[in-house]
Amino acid sequence: MGNYKLVLCYDGSRYAGWQRQGNAENTIQHRVEQTLSRVLSEPVQISGCGRTDAGVHARMQVCSFRSANLSDPEETLSQLRKYLPEDIGAVSLTEAPDRFHARLSCREKTYRYRVWHTDAPNVFERKYVYPFPEPLDLSAVRKAADALEGTHDFAGFSTGHTKKSTVRTVRRILLNDDGQELTLSFTGDGFLYHMVRIMTGTLLEAGLGRKSAADIADVFLKKDRSLAGFTAPAQGLILWEIQY
């Protein structure tokens, strides 16, 4: 069994997220596994690095899988491009070292969140930005972002329950604003369920003067979701890059 690395991109708008769920056919993982299994004439299971939620996009999702039948990655890549739906793209397919695992080997991930903070229309990218036509105080956003960076218990910035550790390291949050679009880039060793979207909602509330660095410290201390900001909608979020 060879080990392979597959890089995908996708428009998540019409999917129930990345991860296969019981009988749900409408996940990206399911569609890719189905296509790969047909192309290779063997059952294939893939592991994706980022478990994107329903409606979240990926510029670069890395997967790994094992196959006995795959002999020509170029040819399989071209078959994938032929049979995958038009909103899922196969970027590359290469042989990987035997120990490579897309999720477990991942060193850091970057997610981007795109906020469209003007009334002006953005018809061509409307599915990939979150329209939030409020004037934002960017220095307040920056201060709040500084408070989020570092190693903290992010339990209050997540939803759902887990018995595993909720400590994560957010290595850096980059802000870029061109007067119409504010892009927030979050790089870290891993992110909890909804964590990027709740950090984004919190930063936007900071930009409106409704949250401060002190409030963020309080969320870390009390681990209380209700003290953090709103959950920004899925459509503005994109899995941007993965480092190994």
Place this chain on the structure above:
Amino acid sequence: MGNYKLVLCYDGSRYAGWQRQGNAENTIQHRVEQTLSRVLSEPVQISGCGRTDAGVHARMQVCSFRSANLSDPEETLSQLRKYLPEDIGAVSLTEAPDRFHARLSCREKTYRYRVWHTDAPNVFERKYVYPFPEPLDLSAVRKAADALEGTHDFAGFSTGHTKKSTVRTVRRILLNDDGQELTLSFTGDGFLYHMVRIMTGTLLEAGLGRKSAADIADVFLKKDRSLAGFTAPAQGLILWEIQY
């Protein structure tokens, strides 16, 4: 009755083109007239500068219309943004000189055609590019573009019959290629029905070595549509800019 200039942008994917046609409700002109008429509580008819075909997009479509009730363009613009569908955007709305007419006053128009000439996926812009994964000889495309520029009888580069003049001036054709996307920009005083798409198909065939500058001269001479290249699909075309 005041005279007004409205700038729109739209994703043409789900429309039967710009122009109102009998009872067809699915045109951009109809949707905008309907919305404007409601917002202004009077019947409004608009004139658009470019009559884009079904599936063609616009970054900048200029319209003019007369209204008795419009008193506050800012307010009407904001109402339009509220009530237009998400794939039609109102960019600006201003008072215009009484003699201004979006189509008749137009000095030159620029259309862009986006060709995606690689196998690599482009999921996020897939509705706005034409996938044509063939290697292109760009110097041959340039030579053919040179042959198209200028004042000619473009009857052979159009479909449909007209008794009016088919002489047009293509002021310039700009090519831009980044190795994956070739963008063709056509600027001229006006374009016949399907003309930009047939010029694009002809230029792509030139890039494949199947058409030459001599063939183009022949189309001008014989005015025979069958001698020109194929009609490139609507989705890659966008009305880019209008000069007055």
